[in-house]
Amino acid sequence: MPELPEVETIRNLLRRGGAGALPILNRFVVGCSVLWAKTVAEPSLDEFHTRIAGQVIKEIDRRGKYLILNMDKDHLLVHLRMSGDLYCKPSSEALSPHARLILDLDDTSRLIFEDARKFGRVWLVKELEGVLGKLGFEPLSAEFTDRIFYEGLISFSRQIKPLLSDQTFIAGLGNIYIDESLHLAKLHPLTLSNQLSSKQAEKLWRSIRIVLEEGIKRNGASIDWVYKGGDFQNYFRVYRRTGLACLECSTPIERIIVGQRSTHFCPNCQKLLV
DNA sequence: CACGAGACCTGTTCGC
DNA sequence: TGCGAACAGGTCTCGT
Numbered sequence: 001m002p003e004l005p006e007v008e009t010i011r012n013l014l015r016r017g018g019a020g021a022l023p024i025l026n027r028f029v030v031g032c033s034v035l036w037a038k039t040v041a042e043p044s045l046d047e048f049h050t051r052i053a054g055q056v057i058k059e060i061d062r063r064g065k066y067l068i069l070n071m072d073k074d075h076l077l078v079h080l081r082m083s084g085d086l087y088c089k090p091s092s093e094a095l096s097p098h099a100r101l102i103l104d105l106d107d108t109s110r111l112i113f114e115d116a117r118k119f120g121r122v123w124l125v126k127e128l129e130g131v132l133g134k135l136g137f138e139p140l141s142a143e144f145t146d147r148i149f150y151e152g153l154i155s156f157s158r159q160i161k162p163l164l165s166d167q168t169f170i171a172g173l174g175n176i177y178i179d180e181s182l183h184l185a186k187l188h189p190l191t192l193s194n195q196l197s198s199k200q201a202e203k204l205w206r207s208i209r210i211v212l213e214e215g216i217k218r219n220g221a222s223i224d225w226v227y228k229g230g231d232f233q234n235y236f237r238v239y240r241r242t243g244l245a246c247l248e249c250s251t252p253i254e255r256i257i258v259g260q261r262s263t264h265f266c267p268n269c270q271k272l273l274v
Numbered sequence: 275c276a277c278g279a280g281a282c283c284t285g286t287t288c289g290c
Numbered sequence: 291t292g293c294g295a296a297c298a299g300g301t302c303t304c305g306t
Binding site: 038082083098115116117118119156157158159162224225226259260 | 275276277278279280282283284285286287
């Protein structure tokens with residue numbers, strides 16, 4: 001489910017509540033159940049239970065696709081991977097069959113980490129560095145300038161799509177937002193990063209920010225059975241539009257595999273540089 | 275260094 | 291209708 005805009009949407013729901021979910025700021029943890037042991041990446045299950053009890057949720061941040069729950073003593077980091085979700089509901093409401101971790105809160109609500117595919121992970125840590133240290137550019141930050149992006153791009157000779165999906169280069173993009181950004185920037189997904197002109201890099205930089213901001217504005221994308229809430233899927237330019245007309249030139253959108261991921265692009269608007 | 279394959283998992287949809 | 295194959299928003303590790 002989640003790339004940067006979906007994670008940001010979940011963050012907002014946890015901070016302010018909405019869509020049937022409760023806010024969790026200033027609540028404290030009174031109990032905890034781990035229903036799928038592998039969900040807790042760090043520390044050990046025993047230590048996780050003893051350390052998280054009694055902690056207050058002070059603030060919620062995001063870095064790339066990670067949610068950061070700042071508690072009074074530790075940080076609880078959450079990565080939703082493919083099918084995770086994190087929300088707070090009254091304890092009286094039925095539990096999802098895919099609940100993997102439950103934090104009982106002091107107002108008889110509970111924070112539920114749900115994840116059908118069991119890929120998601122949480123870390124309870126003193127310092128963020130160990131988990132987040134290798135992440136690359138934060139794409140909507142002020143420090144992420146077109147110039148620094150261009151310098152980064154030309155320092156590698158890599159296919160642009162796999163490079164954009166590398167979280168140590170840029171954090172938060174996934175399959176949807178990469179395909180959308182590359183179409184907006186009129187770049188073929190196999191373009192080599194060091195073949196880009198500064199002009200093209202600037203256009204890609206702008207496209208990434210436009211697409212992410214629109215995704216956030218629309219509360220993310222809802223696809224399949226996994227995640228629902230946002231409506232960015234109604235504004236896709238290429239993602240899962242194989243065979244449909246390009247919105248710019250009417251050429252049928254093509255689907256290829258790049259880096260073992262489904263990749264959608266317009267063969268007319270996004271020609272491969274030679 | 276850059277890339278591809280396989281693994282981790284479950285659930286839905288597609289094709290015959 | 292039924293059943294196996296293909297596919298899904300992510301990331302890690304290993305081999306070449």
